[in-house]
Amino acid sequence: MATTEDATTRPRTVTLRDVAQVAGVSVATASKALNGRDNVHPDTRRRVVEAAERLSFTPNSLAKAILAGQTGTVGLLTNDLEGRFSLPILMGAEDAFGAGQMSVLLCDAREDAIREQYHLKALLGRRVDGLIVVGSSTDPRPSLGHALPVPAVYAYAPSTDDTDASVVPDNLNAGVLATQHLISLGRTRVAHITGPETYAAARERAAGAREAMLDVNLELVGPVRYGSWTEAWGRAATDSLLEGGAEVDAILAGSDQIARGVLDALRDRRLDVPDDVAVMGFDNWDPMVAGARPLLTTVDMNFKTIGRRAAQRLVAAIEGRSTAGVERVECTVVVRGSTVRGA
Amino acid sequence: MATTEDATTRPRTVTLRDVAQVAGVSVATASKALNGRDNVHPDTRRRVVEAAERLSFTPNSLAKAILAGQTGTVGLLTNDLEGRFSLPILMGAEDAFGAGQMSVLLCDAREDAIREQYHLKALLGRRVDGLIVVGSSTDPRPSLGHALPVPAVYAYAPSTDDTDASVVPDNLNAGVLATQHLISLGRTRVAHITGPETYAAARERAAGAREAMLDVNLELVGPVRYGSWTEAWGRAATDSLLEGGAEVDAILAGSDQIARGVLDALRDRRLDVPDDVAVMGFDNWDPMVAGARPLLTTVDMNFKTIGRRAAQRLVAAIEGRSTAGVERVECTVVVRGSTVRGA
DNA sequence: CTGTTAGCGCGTTCAG
DNA sequence: CTGAACGCGCTAACAG
Numbered sequence: 001m002a003t004t005e006d007a008t009t010r011p012r013t014v015t016l017r018d019v020a021q022v023a024g025v026s027v028a029t030a031s032k033a034l035n036g037r038d039n040v041h042p043d044t045r046r047r048v049v050e051a052a053e054r055l056s057f058t059p060n061s062l063a064k065a066i067l068a069g070q071t072g073t074v075g076l077l078t079n080d081l082e083g084r085f086s087l088p089i090l091m092g093a094e095d096a097f098g099a100g101q102m103s104v105l106l107c108d109a110r111e112d113a114i115r116e117q118y119h120l121k122a123l124l125g126r127r128v129d130g131l132i133v134v135g136s137s138t139d140p141r142p143s144l145g146h147a148l149p150v151p152a153v154y155a156y157a158p159s160t161d162d163t164d165a166s167v168v169p170d171n172l173n174a175g176v177l178a179t180q181h182l183i184s185l186g187r188t189r190v191a192h193i194t195g196p197e198t199y200a201a202a203r204e205r206a207a208g209a210r211e212a213m214l215d216v217n218l219e220l221v222g223p224v225r226y227g228s229w230t231e232a233w234g235r236a237a238t239d240s241l242l243e244g245g246a247e248v249d250a251i252l253a254g255s256d257q258i259a260r261g262v263l264d265a266l267r268d269r270r271l272d273v274p275d276d277v278a279v280m281g282f283d284n285w286d287p288m289v290a291g292a293r294p295l296l297t298t299v300d301m302n303f304k305t306i307g308r309r310a311a312q313r314l315v316a317a318i319e320g321r322s323t324a325g326v327e328r329v330e331c332t333v334v335v336r337g338s339t340v341r342g343a
Numbered sequence: 344m345a346t347t348e349d350a351t352t353r354p355r356t357v358t359l360r361d362v363a364q365v366a367g368v369s370v371a372t373a374s375k376a377l378n379g380r381d382n383v384h385p386d387t388r389r390r391v392v393e394a395a396e397r398l399s400f401t402p403n404s405l406a407k408a409i410l411a412g413q414t415g416t417v418g419l420l421t422n423d424l425e426g427r428f429s430l431p432i433l434m435g436a437e438d439a440f441g442a443g444q445m446s447v448l449l450c451d452a453r454e455d456a457i458r459e460q461y462h463l464k465a466l467l468g469r470r471v472d473g474l475i476v477v478g479s480s481t482d483p484r485p486s487l488g489h490a491l492p493v494p495a496v497y498a499y500a501p502s503t504d505d506t507d508a509s510v511v512p513d514n515l516n517a518g519v520l521a522t523q524h525l526i527s528l529g530r531t532r533v534a535h536i537t538g539p540e541t542y543a544a545a546r547e548r549a550a551g552a553r554e555a556m557l558d559v560n561l562e563l564v565g566p567v568r569y570g571s572w573t574e575a576w577g578r579a580a581t582d583s584l585l586e587g588g589a590e591v592d593a594i595l596a597g598s599d600q601i602a603r604g605v606l607d608a609l610r611d612r613r614l615d616v617p618d619d620v621a622v623m624g625f626d627n628w629d630p631m632v633a634g635a636r637p638l639l640t641t642v643d644m645n646f647k648t649i650g651r652r653a654a655q656r657l658v659a660a661i662e663g664r665s666t667a668g669v670e671r672v673e674c675t676v677v678v679r680g681s682t683v684r685g686a
Numbered sequence: 687c688t689g690t691t692a693g694c695g696c697g698t699t700c701a702g
Numbered sequence: 703c704t705g706a707a708c709g710c711g712c713t714a715a716c717a718g
Contacts, residue, residue, distance in 0.1 A: 013412075013470075013492050015711060026689045031713060039687055056490075061468040062405045062414065063711035066694050069356075071405065073448075073469070081434050091424050094451050103465055105416075106449045108437050122446055125404040126416070127356075147399075149356050231634030260634060287630065291574030291603060358695060369705045374697055382703055406695035409710050 014055045023051040034059070065127065073103045074314060075123035077116065080136035081108040084285060085303055089134055089155050092307025102129075102315070111136060124149065130314045132307075133159075138168060138201040151317035155310040156303075163324045165317065167310040169301040170328035171201050175208020178252055178280050178299050181333050183212065185340065187250035187278055189221050193237040193262060194254025197226040202254055205282060209252055221248050229254070234261020242269065249277060250339075256281035256288035259296055263338065267293070278339040294337030301331050357398045366394040377402070408470065416446050417657060418466035420459065423479030424451040427628060428646055432477055432498050435650025439658070445472075454479060467492065473657045475650075476502075481511060481544040494660035498653040499646075506667045508660065510653040512644040513671035514544050518551020521595055521623050521642050524676050526555065528683070530593035530621055532564050536580040536605060537597025540569040545597055548625065552595055564591050572597070577604020585612065592620060593682075599624035599631035602639055606681065610636070621682040637680030644674050 020030035025044060033040045033048035034057075051057075065071040076093065078086040094104060105123060109116035123131065130150050135141045135157020143161035144152050151165070158166035182190055192209050195202040206224045213219055225241070227233035234253055238261065241248065251266075253259035259281030266273055273279050273294060281288070284300035306329045313323055335343050363373035368387060376383045376391035394400075408414040419436065421429040437447060448466060452459035466474065473493050478484045478500020486504035487495050494508070501509035525533055535552050538545040549567045556562055568584070570576035577596055581604065584591065594609075596602035602624030609616055616622050616637060624631070627643035649672050656666055678686050 010494075011490065011492055017711075027711085028690075028713075029688055032688090035713085037713095041687060044687080058464060058467045058492075060409070060470060060711055061465075062409050062470055063694090064713080066403070066405050066409065066696090066711085067713055069694085076449075081430065081437070087424065087430060090449070091451065094424070094449075101465065103469060104449050106419075106433070106437075106447050108434065121401060122444065124401045126446060127403060127405055147354065149354055149401075151353075257630065257634060264636070287600065291600060293607070359697095360695075370696080371698080371706075372704055375704090378697080380697095384703060387703080403695055406710090407697075409695085409712090410697055412710085 013060075014057050016057070016059070018055055019048060019052045019057050022055065023048040070129055070318075071127045072101050073105055073126065073128050074311075075105045075107065075119075075126075075128040075131045076134065077107050077109060077119060077123070077131060078134040078136075079109050079111050079116075079141075080134065081110075083136060084283075085136070085156050086134045088303035089307035089310070092304035092309075093132060093155075093311040094307075095304070096308040096311035096315070100315070102311075120144065130318045132310050132314055133157075137199055138171060138204075139199065151314060151322055153310045153314045153317065155306055158326050162326060165313055165323055166326040167306050167313065168326060168328055169201075169303070169306060170331055171204035171301075172208040172211075173328070174282060174299045174301060174331040175205035175210075176212045177208075177331065177333050178205075178282065179209045179212035181297070181335070181339065182250045182252065182278055182280065183216055183218070185250075185274075185278060188218055189246075189248045190218075190250040190252055191221040191225070191241055191246065191248045192252045192254070193225045193227070193234060193241070193258055195227065195229040195233075195258070202226060205254055221246055227258075229257055231257050231261035231264070234258035234263075235265040236261075238262045238265035251277055251279050253279065253281045256283045256285045256292075256296060256298055259298070259338070260288055260292055263292055263296070274337070274339050274341055280339055284334050289336070292338065294341075297336045297339040297343070298334050299331050300334050302329055305329050356403075357400050359400070359402070361398055362391060362395045362400050365398065366391040413472055413661075414470045415444050416448055416469065416471050417654075418448045418450065418462075418469075418471040418474045419477065420450050420452060420462060420466070420474060421477040421479075422452050422454045422459075422484075423477065424453075426479060427626075428479070428499050429477045431646035432650035432653070435647035435652075436475060436498075436654040437650075438647070439651040439654035443658070445654075445658070463487065472661045475653050475657060476500075480542055481514060481547075482542065494657060494665055496653045496657045496660065498649055501669050505669060508656055508666055509669045510649050510656065511669060511671055512544075512646070512649060513674055514547035514644075515551040515554075516671070517625060517642045517644060517674040518548035518553075519555045520551075520674065520676050521548075521625070522552040522555035524640070524678070524682065525593045525595065525621055525623065526559055526561070528593075528617075528621060531561055532589075532591045533561075533593040533595055534564040534568070534584055534589065534591045535595045535597070536568045536570070536577060536584070536601055538570065538572040538576075538601070545569060548597055564589055570601075572600055574600050574604035574607070577601035577606075578608040579604075581605045581608035594620055594622050596622065596624045599626045599628045599635075599639060599641055602641070602681070603631055603635055606635055606639070617680070617682050617684055623682055627677050632679070635681065637684075640679045640682040640686075641677050642674050643677050645672055648672050 033045040107119035131152040140160045141157045143159040154166040281298040289296045376388040450462035474495040483503045484500045486502040497509040624641040632639045
């Protein structure tokens, strides 16, 4: 690692003025030529374009932005950069913007309101055209308020203020769909092992499961077992369930991690999956799903779609077509070997 | 989701001019007052600051940047937003910048050179002060070249051009340290199951393992088993290893996922971990490590540190103290129950 | 068709 | 201690 002073060798940023000079025209003409405006002689345009390429001119978006009042930049304020939710959401947003020319300024507030304010200020200072706010759980989070100079869309965690725009996973429906899949396989004795009751996601999925059972005049086996989003809890809860003598032909796990624990516990007891007991998870989290034996049936919450929709609504809002309210994104059951042999 | 036209209700962006007007001073004075420059009467300053707060004035960084020639923004160009490497690196970079006032513009090129060029152009247009380029594997990647108007630092994947600045994990040393840990426990018959031989990370870790064994006049049991970075490969390779009649007292897995597969296969064969066979992985990837039975000993490659170092070197380069060459970040052995009972 | 002028929001001289 | 004037890179309106 040698230290070198190459600041001097680095080419100075080339401006439109340089291009104009090389092409032998005025700055204004160069501008028009490069932006495809009318009233420029083809020959002149060609000269300007050539000069621009030769100097590898990159227009200064900042200067443009200062005029236009639009920066083509959005702020993405997350609280869960570690988590596996922000990332797909971020990708979805990138997707949606990618086609256009939006760039994403990323900030992680780490669940700290002070940090969030700080970053918010920084983003507004950089004159972002809009904000996407990603929560760390599906529980509602405080609104940034309506006094913002730019529109905001809340993703994953809805805003507590429902005149804000939010895009969230449909956890209730996820519970319903998962349970209907199990019922469609002829399973009638379904137990539900899930994460902490303090999580809205856990409660809503459980409510969906209960609802789907009720629709066919069935009930879940025993109470919903709330615990933590871990494999260890999946194992422990399964053990206690079976030791309690419960007869089950399906276990609905509140997440893929819990499902992995359930599978392990069943395997230890020499119970066959899916013949004896069918198992399902939620999230379709690849590393968990792909390594499971058998491969895990799960519900994909379509985080990427959430990100994409949030981005689309944000763009709409920036263009003046603002929408309010919570949008729930459909989830998808992904059938694999843990519920249907060989699938 | 009701559509509303609230563009009108949204407060117009307030400029320094507004503040000056309210405070009854000129823009120049307002500027000095807010930026803590000398030669401003305390009373005047107070009036200006109050006005700024009342209007919730946010200085326009763009305008500032256009003058200063520095935007306080860096571009992070990744190829692996899905992957679990960019994320910690991104966080480390955020950490390092967070103290200061750098903001991060994020772009995912998805391994597509065209996309990368496109994003690069966009970032340069936004006049980023520097670039961090994150690869998707530890294999060297093509340099962006030296004709860039701003410095670049390559993280995770080094640049093929070693006059560039790169920060990468020390995979060779990781292999050494892991193996030394096993040796220190008295294990002498160590097998190595890892990912595809096409990956530099796999080859280097294997080389480190071989080297550490050689240091104490030992050899790995059998050839290195190259395969894929999956649990399934871990299971399959372990089965074939043991069916081949190999006597091993330790298995070094090339990743935590592979290690999980190894643990499963050993468990199926009623072999005790760590008493019969000690098992180790690489990456210290929490979801894999935390769910393992027993908890998995592994090598943490300190991705966050990589991100932090890349950010620090970038800042140094931006300030003119540019450094060239590849920096290898130390890794750390994290001891848990799969090598030391009860740890 | 092209060049000149003005101004976006701000920081920085330099007179007053 | 304060304010007018200038310039950053660029586009829009107008004049030639």
